[in-house]
Amino acid sequence: MENLKKIMIEENHISISADLSFIDKNILPHCPAIQKSFENLELAYLSDIYLNDILFNSSSKIESELTDQIFNGTQELLVDTAVDSALMAIAKLRQNAEVLINKCSSHSRQDLLNYLSISENKNIVFSAASKEKLKESYRTYVISEKGIRRRKLHEDAAKSLNLFKKSLGELSSNVDVLEMFDYDINNDDIFLVICDYE
Numbered sequence: 419m420e421n422l423k424k425i426m427i428e429e430n431h432i433s434i435s436a437d438l439s440f441i442d443k444n445i446l447p448h449c450p451a452i453q454k455s456f457e458n459l460e461l462a463y464l465s466d467i468y469l470n471d472i473l474f475n476s477s478s479k480i481e482s483e484l485t486d487q488i489f490n491g492t493q494e495l496l497v498d499t500a501v502d503s504a505l506m507a508i509a510k511l512r513q514n515a516e517v518l519i520n521k522c523s524s525h526s527r528q529d530l531l532n533y534l535s536i537s538e539n540k541n542i543v544f545s546a547a548s549k550e551k552l553k554e555s556y557r558t559y560v561i562s563e564k565g566i567r568r569r570k571l572h573e574d575a576a577k578s579l580n581l582f583k584k585s586l587g588e589l590s591s592n593v594d595v596l597e598m599f600d601y602d603i604n605n606d607d608i609f610l611v612i613c614d615y616e
Contacts, residue, residue, distance in 0.1 A: 425560045426559050438552070445518065445530060449542035453542050455507070455513075456472065458510070468480060468536075533551065535547075582595065586615075593613065
């Protein structure tokens with residue numbers, strides 16, 4: 419079947435809501451301090467590469483680049499002072515990052531840090547694209563022709579059961595519709611349970 423479209427059959431709204439709340443309350447408030455401490459390094463503009471280094475690599479790339487910058491662009495007599503100053507600034511950056519990382523670790527939510535990115539204005543953000551990506555991770559789809567066909571039959575069965583339940587009228591208050599069916603394990607078949615239809 420060409421041009422087959424996947425069908426979403428579930429979206430875990432509870433988990434999505436919990437993650438969005440955690441990001442809003444426990445992650446984003448820490449981002450300005452991390453951003454400011456990076457800017458104080460006067461290394462370069464903050465990028466996604468640097469952000470990943472801060473969050474997942476203990477700023478080792480940043481430390482290496484900053485050290486190279488000092489040795490290549492600072493007068494020899496001032497190198498030691500510049501290195502000491504840089505190390506203090508990096509320590510502050512790591513300290514601010516660790517506050518955020520530890521907050522996420524204590525709730526086993528380090529994975530949510532992957533949804534942070536750098537905006538065009540060089541700010542740490544949780545973008546609309548990241549929000550959609552997070553939601554997508556909680557969605558379940560049927561993607562095969564066979565799966566879509568089975569899903570359709572499942573839906574049709576539910577509609578038929580609802581129609582049957584409505585046809586019972588006042589009897590439906592005294593019976594569970596699903597108990598009007600049983601399963602024959604030997605014949606792998608669903609069969610009717612004899613009921614009072616009147």
